[in-house]
Amino acid sequence: MDVPLPHLDRPFDYLVPAALDAEAQPGVRVKVRFAGQLVDGWLLERAESSEHPKLAYLEKVVSPVPVLSPEVARLARAVADRYAGSLADVLRLAVPPRHARAEKAVTAEAPSADAPAPSDAPAPDGSSAPDGSSAPAPSTDALAPADAAARAEVDPRGWRDYPAGPALLRALTDGRPARAVWSALPGEDWADRYADAVAATVAGGRGAVVVVADARDLDRLDAALTAVLGAGRHVRLTAADGPARRYRAFLAARRGDVAVVIGTRAAMFAPVDRLGLVAIWDDGDDLHAEPRAPYPHARDVLLTRAHLGDAAALVGGYARSAEAQLLVETSWAREVVADRAVVRARTPALAPTGDDPQLARDPGAASARLPSLAWTSARDALRADLPVLVQVPRRGYVPSVACADCRAPARCPHCAGPLALPSAQGTPACRWCGRVTAAYACPECGGRRLRASVTGARRTAEELGRAFPGVPVRTSGREEVLATVPGGAGLVIATPGAEPVADGGYGAVLLLDSWALLTRADLRAGEEALRRWMAAAALARPGPAGGRVVVVADGALAPVQALLRWDSAWFAARELAERRELGFPPAVRMASVTGTAEAVADLLAGARLPGDAEVLGPVPADEGRERMLVRVPRSRAAALADALHAAAGQRSARKAADPVRLQVDPLVLF
Template sequence: MPVARVCVDVPHAHLDRPFDYLVPESLDAQTVPGTRVRVRFSGQLVDGYVLERVDDSAHTGRLAFLERVVSPEQVLHPEIARLARAVADRYGGTLADVLRLAVPPRHARAEGKAETTAGIAAAAHPTDSGWSAYPAGAAFLRAVADGRPARAVWSALPGEDWPARLAEAAAAADAGGRGAVLVVADARDLDRLDAALTRVLGAGRHVALSAAVGPEERYRRFLAASRGRVRVVAGTRAAAFAPADPLGLVAIWDDGDDLHAEPRAPYPHAREVLLTRAQLGNCAALVGGYARSAEAQQLLETGWAKEIAAPREVVHRAAPHVQPVGDDVQLDRDPAAVTARLPSVAWRAARDALAAGAPVLVQVPRRGYLPSVACADCHTPARCPSCAGPLALRESGGAPVCRWCGKVAAAYACPHCGGRRLRASVTGARRTAEELGRAFPGTPVRTSGRDGVLDSVPAQPAVVVSTPGAEPVAEGGYGAVLLLDTWALLTRADLRAGEETLRRWLAAAALARPGRRGGRVVVTADAGIPTVQALLRWDPAWLAARELSERRELRFPPAVRFASLTGSPDAVADLLATAELPPDAELLGPVPADDDQERMLVRVPRSAGRRLAASLHAAAGVRSAKKARDPVRVQIDPLELL
């Protein structure tokens, strides 16, 4: 087989195909599928991956020789190559772009340090498992251990030790002699999952892939999985492509988190990558979380997956007591509560929890001090005189500063009424912490957010003010969780506003103690709002089914497929004129985008999604072959539609 088919690392869509090269006799032993090579392409030396060796080439011209083999290490396994091709086709991208996400950059020193093990002894099947709280949990673990392709959507109980449950599922796959790939949203979740895997599997039986460990260490851990030294891989979104052969389980936690969406072309979502992998590899799949996305609900309603959920009586025993407070509730007459602008119910819940020796969690949607201000007289939003950006206050008594250009507007005057006094439009986490410090004198107040994220807090009286996603875990659970400024989440101009709001609320509320142990959650919102109703009943499945039903009626994802085309008006028009769109495609727009660009949406039925991606990819190839000057960003099923 003297011919090597190579995926050349070039970004152009019209070059998205393998190219044939002759293998010199001196490189014959090293040139195996999955190795990195250097080839001459269009007069330049570029990188590539060997996809396969074949006897002959369909190319009628003269073939060039491989220049060299960068490393004999097989880093691109056949399963991952097939997956990468399927993901590229799903999102209208190129194989080279997907492989940049799938295979980390090479570090020669790490290749020398990485160990190789001939075989791995199977781990013991977990006998005492927390999955027993779910009627279908034990059956799912048995299916994973037996190598059957069980697919499930898991609604975790309030306060569930979800890292331990995922580790037990991975141990079941490992006990059956198969691998597992577990994906979480961020480094904090990965640290918890890493510790749980060490407890359940034992030290050295898994790897955690994260950019936080550095390029060399990450590549060393990748090689440990690639060489078969470990069978279980955990990580953030790029770990969805991690090698694990034979694969028995793929799992994702909190698939609604937008961190699972890759910001680089072709913008794949980790959930879709894992589900595609489960389909291609005929292995088990698990989509879990406290909340449930509309995409997960669709997996259930189409029959692709089964539900793993606890009985309602078990949910009620585990859930904290949730109480809604409308915006018009009379403030408590206590001066401290009035200063903190807390409803009386929320203030009493926090006071009682602190008196019982438990910490209190306060979730605030925005970080900073006063991230948005307005004129105190006419309520007109305060804008920068230089760039028209929003003004903010960074500290008490400070001058307003523009959040866009950073200029200080010390002499700001409202252009509508001339007023010079400012009021808060949005209260940030630091201002909230300052107010709570006055409301509960003598109680420590800690913040967790972008400037510093707390992993955990001890079981002692303290007020923890956190932005969504940065809530620390409390030993024994929080005595009270206060969800403030809820309108900032509920009124966002976003298709997923309700779903995302419930996801953030449940993530915080799940850290509270059960109601039978005094745990309380106070949400400052009207009880009649469907999202608040789902929180009150702790029923994310009900809201997910409602969301999916409404999206079917309105023809929004995931009921249909969307493509977002962003670029200059001429470039977008050129791409659409070139593309052979499905006959039932519907064009929505254009609407203005950033930097004098516009965005066009293309909507098709789900059955035409693959054809839509193929037509846009082909049109992008025609434009790149013509060397079109203005690019167009193509995103299939983007998270943000509005």
């Protein structure tokens, strides 16, 4: 039932009246009477009898279309168990809301058969897989196996740059469950490589699900797949396309009309027949983390799906996350990387500004926002009629100001939020409550003059426009994200994740304000900084073609070293080793329990935690709440999730007033 109460997280038996016998098939949406109210639900299974002597009747079949496939139902149960959540919460993420008009436009057909039997191999997190088996799905036109000649036509193309690349495509064509962690080369057209992998999977008669972080990546992958597979061979599944279009795409996949589904995290549960490949691009992007309960991560959902359905898995990116490194080190996946000679040939010339040789030539490089090396690199690229990309971590004009006399941060007198300047002539305004503070006076020294403590993308564009007069300046950020820019001379100021692709590649890429990324109070600060830097640097031309990347940071820092060597695998292995030593995810399984102090204590007191569980905290959270952390070895992950879910069910059954938020392996711990 679609009821958000943990103590009701189990199937319920109902009688099916004779009038609804034909429509009440597994997978359909229904309405049932529960506790005097009419509630929504999904019909999971039909049975001849029940152990309960007295049952109520099914009230209504909302639609005869079986929207919930057996494979997705099993996956949803596994995801709920992994994240200490309820099946109903996962099913809300897996099955989009019904759109009656779109549903009526689709001719009803028989539901798809069950998915292939689960594999006996260990799951990605080391836990045991759920028991159960099912019959293979019958072939449809979209998934008809290709003959030997068609299979031989799958061209590895760019995968030849990676020694294991052609073997990966052969495994996909043969229907083998290959598991790969791919480190993309600079300048790599990742969308084309994913399209090749999907084409190989389809040639082998199986389907594919590919998840990307945002709409811009989705558009790029959409175009690549259309070029390789042809029009109408895949669908997009994303909430941004609107309810009707999203539901039509969902039904097309559920009916088996298409073999391939691509999308943002909304596509991670897409019902694809005979699933042969799950893939995710840039798994370190925080957009892959679902903000709604039970807060699953698209990468983990797809890996669980690959395990349950004995499908191949591809985790790719320019940078490698610690979670992807764990897959390699536990031999659940193999790495697909290029030889160092190929990496050197494809990498732009990379240089930091804070090492000793640069400081000797330019003593001000340690404190300058745009050191001479960065300025000359931009000037030389513009003179060569090449575009220049400037990555700035903060958006806006001046997102943070301070007192010009004592340097104390300027705060809103009403809510203590940070003050910001919207423009050169603008009045300071609070970034939290929006109140304008025209007559600001520093509470520390009484000063009324303000200075910029953090410079945003629009202020940077203004400054560089004055430094290079006559050069077109474009900005790409939250207000407007550019997909592409022309290849001539020009300046592009972009925030991380909004860097447009330049025709022919950038002549220079400047990575400014590195301190803003590296000094964040976050476990993943170094990993995230490297991921953003490599994504921007990958857009530059190769070094032999004049491409140059300048990072305004000390070259001795580990993330900077990984960038200079273009070796994210080394940094990911280092990060994973440090987290093992310190006891942080993904080396261990950690759960966050957030709520009022009384509610958190109540839940943990009622939880039968594993004997080797460590309870850490409390630490302050938002809105007067506190957070406790529970840490266990990965082998005890299932026991921890079961204990927390059972304790939440006990509190729900006795109608505890204060809610508690449970998150397993949250992105933010403190």
